[in-house]
Amino acid sequence: MLITELGYFALLLALVIALLQAILPAVGVIKHQVQWQRLAPSLSVAQFVAMSVSFGALMVGFIYNDFSLVYVASHSNSLLPWYYKLSATWGGHEGSLLLWITILSAWCMLVSVFSRALPLDMRARVMSVLGMIQTMMLLMLIFTSSPFERTLPNIPIDGVDLNPLLQDPGLIFHPPMLYMGYVGLAVPFAFCMAALWAGRLDAVWMRWSRPWTVVAWGFLTLGIALGSWWAYYELGWGGWWFWDPVENASLMPWLAVTALMHSLAVTEKRGVFKAWTMMLAIFAFALSLLGTFLVRSGAITSVHSFAADPTRGLAILMILGLVIGGGLVMFALRGWRLTVESRYELKSRETILIINNIILLVAMLVVLLGTLYPMLADAFKWGQVSVGPPYFNALFVPASWLLLAFMGIGANLRYKYDGRPFLATAFVCAISACVLGAVLTYLMGTLAEYAHFDKAVYITAVLSMWVLSFMVLDIKDKTRHATNLVEGLKKLTPSYYGMQLAHIGVLITALGVAGVSAMGLEKDVAMTVGDSVHVQGYDFYLQEFDEIEGANYDATRATVQVKKDDELITTLYPQKRNYVVSMMPMTEVGIRPSLFNELYIALGEPIINDEGKVTADTWAVRIYVKPMVRWLWLGAIVMALGGLLAMFDKRYRMKKLKNFDGWEK
Template sequence: MLIRIFPELGHFALILAFAMAVLQAVVPLWGAATRRPLWMAFAQPMAWGQFTFLILSYLSLTASFALDDFSVAYVANNSNSLLPWYYKLSAVWGSHEGSVLLWVLILSGWSFAVSVFSRHLPRDMLARVLGVMGWISSGFLLFILLTSNPFERLLPDVPADGADLNPLLQDFGLIVHPPMLYMGYVGFSVVFAFAMAALLGGRLDSAWTRWARPWTNVAWAFLTVGIALGSWWAYYELGWGGWWFWDPVENASLLPWLAGTALIHSLAVTEKRGTFKNWTVLLAIFTFSLSLLGTFLVRSGVLTSVHAFANDPSRGTFILVLLGVTVGLSLAIFALRAPKVQSLAGFGWLSRDSLLLINNILLVVMTVTVLLGTIYPLLLDGLGLGKISVGPPYFNALFVPLTALLCLFMGLGPLARWKRMPGRELARRLAVSAIVAVVTAAVLPLFYGGSFSLGVTLGWLLALWLVLSLVRDVFDKTRHGRSDKARKGRTRLAGFRKLTLAYWGMVLGHLGLAVTIVGVAMVSHYNVERNVRLAPGGSVDVGGYQFAMTGLRERRGPNYTADTATIEVTRPGRSSFTMQPEKRFYVASGMPLSDVALRPGLFGDLYVALGEKLDNGDWSLRIQLKPFVRWLWLGALMMAAGGILAVIDRRYRRAPRRSAALQTHEPMPSRLVPPSPTEVTS
C-alpha cells in the first residue's frame, strides 16, 4: 500500500539531510579558513538541500498520522483513529521524536532564511555563519537518527488502533504554542552563529552586530509570543486558572528570553557606540546555551511537569553532551579571540551607555536567579544529597525587587544621552513624570479596591514610570522652540515623521512591559477564588456575581464523553449570560479532563471549572474572578510587535555598510558559479 512508503521515505530524507548538514558544517568553514571561494559558496546549496529534505521528512511523518499508519510506533503511541484531523496534524510534535524533528526543521528553516536574506554579507562571513549552523544541525540530526527515530516500525505486530494523544494536548494550544516557542528557541542560533563567525574571522567590530540585530529581534519576538501562548494555554487548560507557576519547564523558556532581552540592548550599544563588544558576544553564547539547556530540561526526562509533554530519560545524556560541546567550544574560541578586542569609546557614569549596562547586568542577575532556582534542586537530587522544592516564594522574593530596579533604570535610559549627561538635566526632565507616577499609583488602588495595597501601588508606579518617561522622550524629540503655534504644530508633526520604526519599536516594547506589569499586579492582588458545591437548581454568590446551575447534560464528542453543566451568571444591574464548563472522559486513554468555561473581558475574566461529582448529586466547581489577566498577554504581544517593528526599519532593508577591514571581501554570489582561473590559482 502507498501509505507504507511514507515512513521509509521520511527516514531516507532524514539521512540525506544529515549528510548535507555535515557538508554544510565542514566545507564552507574550511573554505573560509583557506580562502577558497568555491568551497565557501558550498554553504548555500547545502542549506537549501537540507531544508528541502527535512520538509520532505516532516511531511512524510505528517502523512503517517493523517492516514492512521499505526505500524509506525510514534503514530501508534500518540494518535487514534477517532482523533480529529487537526489534532492528528499537531500530534506530529506532541511527543519526543516528532518535537525534535520539528526543532531541526525550524533550525534548517532559519539557515535557509539566512542564506537567502543575507547574500549581501562578505563571502567568508556568510560561509562561517552557515557553517556554524550546519554543525548545530548535524548534532541534532545525529541525535534523531541514533536515539529518536520517529519512523521506527512495529512490524509485524501492528496494533488495530492507537493509544491516543494525551488529553491535555488535545487543544488549540498544542497547534500554536510549540512551533512559536521553537521559532524563538532555535532563532537564537542565528545570532550565536554570527558571533562565532565574527570570532573565527577576527572581526569583532560593529558590522556583525548590525547584521545580527534583525535576526535577534525576530527570534526574541517569536519567543515572547511563544511564552505568552504557553501561559495562556496553562491558564485555561489545566483547570486551576494559573498563568505562571514557576514550573521548571516554564523557567526553561524564560531563561533565554531574559538573556535575549539583554542581548538585544547590548547589540544596540555595540552597533551605535562600538562598546560592549566582548560582552555582546558572551551574551550571544549565553542566550543560545540557555536555549539548548531548555531543550535538555524538556527532552531529557529529568523533570516531571505538566508542561514536559515530551521526555525520555535514556536520551538526556546525548543532549547533555551536545550542550557541553557547544558551550565548551564556543567559550574556548571566545577565550582565545576576545582578549585581542579593544574598545576606544568611553562614557560617563551617567549616560545611556551606563544605564544600558546596568540594565544588562540586572537582566543577567535575574537570569542567574531563575537558573539557580531551577537547576539547584536537580543537582542535589542527581548527586543523591536529598530532595528540595524551590517554588514561588523564592522566585517572587528575588525576582520582584530586581524587576523594580530594572524598570527604574529603563525609565531613565530613553531620556539620557550617549557618552555623558549632567545629572541636573536628567532630574529636571524626569521630575514631573516621577511626581505624577507616585501620586497616581497611590490613588488608583483606592478607587479599584477601596483600600491601599502596596503591591498594586508598586505595580502601577513602575508601569506609569515607564509610560510617562516614554511620553516625555517623545515630547522632547518632536518639540520645536519657535513661538508660532501653527508652525510649531507642523514642526512637531514633522518631528513625529522623522522618528524611526526602530524607535517606535522600542516605545511599543517598553509600553508592553508596562501593560504586563499592571496585569501581574492586579490579578495577583485582586484575584477571587472559591471552591463550591453546587447541584442542579442551586446557586452561589462569588465576588458580586450569582452563579446558578440550571442544567446538567451528557454529550459525546469525537473521542470522549462529557458531563456539561449550564451555569447562569447574573450581576445586579447587568444582563445575565450562560457558561458551560465540562468534565470530559477520553475513551482511548481513560483519562478525565476539565474543560473550563471562560467569560473573557479586557478588565477581567470569569472562570468556571467543573470538578468531580460528589455525593447527593452535587458537583464541585472552582469559580474565579481574574481582574486584568488579559493584560499579561496583551503586554507580551505588544512587546513582540515592538521587536518586529524594529526589524522592518528601513536601515535593515538596506545592504549594510562594510568596515574597512571587510572591503576586500566580495559579497556571496546569489547562485553557485564556476571559479575563474585566478580564483583557482589563489
C-alpha cells in the same frame, strides 16, 4: 507506508547535507576556495527541502494512521480529529525534535537568502556554524530519537491516543511559535562564532545579527504568552504562570535574549560592551538548549513534560556542553582582540543599559537556581527539595520593579554623556508618577470592583507612570528641533517606535500581573442543580447538567448562568471530559473573557454523600474572578509588535557590503 520510508530517507539525506554544509564552506574559507564557499546557500536550501519532506512524511503518517510507526502508534488514534493528528506530529519527544531541526533548517535558509550583502567568507563561516549545530542535532535525532522507528512485525490495530492535555488548539500554535524563538537564537550565536573565527570583532557583525535577534525574541515572546494562555484555560487551575520547570525553561532564554538585544543596540551605536555582547549571544543559545534538555531529558517532573529518556537527555547535554565549551574556547582564543571604540561617562545611557542587563541576568540566575537546585540536591543526596512560587516571587518581583525603575531613566538619557540637569527632572517625574500611579491604582480597583488598597499594585502603577513620564520626555527631546510635533514624529525611526512600543508592552504585562495577583478571587463550593453562589458582586446559578459526546470523549457539561444585580451577564458551560481511549479525565473550563473582570469556572469531581456513594447532581465547583488577566497576553502581543515594527527600520535593509568595516546602503 512508502511515504514514511521516504521521510526516513530524507532525514538521512538531511544529515549528509548538514555535514557538507558544516565542512565544505569551512574548508573553502581555510583554503581560500571561493567556489566551496559559494556552496553554503545551496546546501542550506537543500537541507530545508530534505527536512520539510521528512517532516511532511511524518504528518502524512499521522493523517493516514500508519501505526507501523512506533511514534504514531504512541501518540495518535483513529478516533483523533484530523487537526489534532497534525499537531500530534510534534506532540511527543521525537516529533518535537524533528520540528526543532526543521525550524533550524528554515532559519538557516533564511539567513543564507537575506545575507547576500555579507562578504562571501563571512557568510560561509556563519552557514558552517549553523551546519555544525544541525549535524549534532540530527545525529541525536537519528540515533536516539528517530520518529520513524517501526513496530514491525507486530503492528497494533489502533494507537494509544494523544495525551488529552495536548488535544487542544494550544498544541497547534504554541510549540511551533516557541521553537521559532528557541531555535532562532542559533543565528546570533552563529554570527558571534563567525566573527570570532574571522577575528573581525568590530560592530558590523552585531548590526547584521541584530534583526535576527529581534525576530527570535518576538517569536519567543509570543510562544511564552501562548503557553501561559494554554495552561490558564486548559489545566483548570486558574493560574497563568506556575513557576513550573518547563515554563522556566522558556523564560530563562527570553531574559538572556532581552539583555542581548539591548547590548547589541549599544554595541552597534557606541562600540562598547563587545565582550559582554558576545557572551550573551553564547549563553542565550545555550539556555535554549538547556530548555530542550530540561523538557526532554526526564530530569524534571512537570505537567508540561510528556517525554523522558535519560539517554536522550545525555545526548542533549553533550550538545549543550559542546556549544558552551566551543563558544568559550573560541572567545578565549580570539576575544583578546576586542577593542573599545569609544568611552562613556557614568551619567549616560550606556550605564543604565548595562545596569538593566545585570538586573535581567540576575533575574535569569534566580530562575535558573530555583529550577536546577532540586535536581542538584537529588544528585548530591542533599534530600528532596521543592522550590515553589514563594522563592521565585520573593526574588523575581523586586528585580522586576528595579528593572522598571532603571528602564524609565534609560529611556531619557543620552549616549556617551548627558550634561543636562537630571535631579530636577527625576524629582518632577517621581512626583507625577506617584500621583498618576494612585489614580491608576484607583481606576484598576474600581474596574475590578476591588475595594481594598494593595501596595504591590500601587508600586507597579507608580513605576509604570515613571517609565511613561520619561518616555514622553524623550520623545519631546528628540523632536525639539522640528518645526512642530507632527513633523518631529515623522522623522523618528521605526526602530525607535518599536522600542517604545515594546516597553509599553512590558508595562501592560506588569500591570496585568499586579492586578490579577493582588485582586483575583477564588472560591471552592459544592453545588447542586438550583444552587447559587455570590462571588465579587456576581451570582452564579447552576441550571443543569447534561451528557454530551465528542469525537473521542464523553463529557458531563454544566450550564451556569451569571447575573449581576439580577441582570444576566453570561452563561458558562464548564465540562468534565473522559477520553474513551486513554480513559483520562480532563477539565474544560467556562470563561467569560474581559479586560477588567474575567469570570472563570471549572468542574471538579462529583461529591460523595454520607453513604459513600457518588451523587450525580452535586459537584465540586471552583469559581475565579480574574481582574486584568488578559493584560498579560495583550502586553506580550504589543511587545512582539514592537519588535516587528523595529524590523522596518531602513538600517536593516543593506543592499551591498563593500567590506567588513563599512556599510553601503
